[in-house]
Amino acid sequence: DAGITQSPRHKVTxxxxxxxxxxxxxxxxxxMYWYRQDPGHGLRLIHYSYGVKDTDKGEVSDGxxxxxxxxxxxxxTLESATSSQTSxxxxxxxxxxxxxxxxxxxxxxx
Amino acid sequence: xxxxxxIPAALSVPEGENLVLNCSFTDSAIYNLQWFRQDPGKGLxxxxxxxxxxxxxxxxxxxxxxxxxxxxxxxxxxxxxPGDSATYLCAVPGxxxxxxxxxxxxxxxxxxxxxx
Numbered sequence: 001d002a003g004i005t006q007s008p009r010h011k012v013t014x015x016x017x018x019x020x021x022x023x024x025x026x027x028x029x030x031x032m033y034w035y036r037q038d039p040g041h042g043l044r045l046i047h048y049s050y051g052v053k054d055t056d057k058g059e060v061s062d063g064x065x066x067x068x069x070x071x072x073x074x075x076x077t078l079e080s081a082t083s084s085q086t087s088x089x090x091x092x093x094x095x096x097x098x099x100x101x102x103x104x105x106x107x108x109x110x
Numbered sequence: 111x112x113x114x115x116x117i118p119a120a121l122s123v124p125e126g127e128n129l130v131l132n133c134s135f136t137d138s139a140i141y142n143l144q145w146f147r148q149d150p151g152k153g154l155x156x157x158x159x160x161x162x163x164x165x166x167x168x169x170x171x172x173x174x175x176x177x178x179x180x181x182x183x184x185x186x187x188x189x190x191x192p193g194d195s196a197t198y199l200c201a202v203p204g205x206x207x208x209x210x211x212x213x214x215x216x217x218x219x220x221x222x223x224x225x226x
Contacts, residue, residue, distance in 0.1 A: 042218040050212050098144045098159035099214055
């Protein structure tokens with residue numbers, strides 16, 4: 001399996017609090033992605049990175065920010081969590097052999 | 111922009127049947143296409159990656175084909191087994207809001223159930 005880990009795996013947080021999810025890779029891949037997966041919507045891209053400090057928005061980026069200060073780490077921050085951000089979040093990395101996914105983070109905002 | 115469609119959304123077959131899952135995409139300027147499997151409550155597992163220079167890729171009972179000109183890919187599963195029950199997704203480079211090949215866009219998946 002590709003070396004990609006997400007943390008935490010589960011989190012419950014309160015509305016209005018900031019939350020940071022971490023994605024760590026050991027593959028030295030250039031591209032890293034954050035997706036959310038919701039019933040009826042499939043996988044939707046939040047933000048992605050194409051290098052250290054190089055990031056761009058996806059189709060559902062409002063309310064989220066990202067940072068990539070090292071090749072191996074890609075952080076997703078919910079600036080002020082809302083109930084609509086309750087979801088399963090997946091990180092992915094992509095290189096010459098394709099894309100590989102982490103196991104996901106189940107986030108519940110109460 | 112890239113849009114990916116998978117039909118059917120759900121499929122139920124008896125064990126032992128051969129089956130085909132479909133994936134279509136709108137922007138044919140892709141350099142590869144990848145098929146994934148997702149079990150309930152789990153992450154996505156890569157099954158096959160087809161480069162644009164290839165027409166087929168095989169792994170065990172799975173065979174994926176790619177026809178860029180028509181914007182289609184198929185995933186063929188031979189002699190299906192109950193353990194094949196999962197959601198199958200395809201993904202291509204390109205974005206839904208921009209054509210950037212840096213992005214990766216997914217279809218909504220086909221939920222497969224193989225009945226014993």
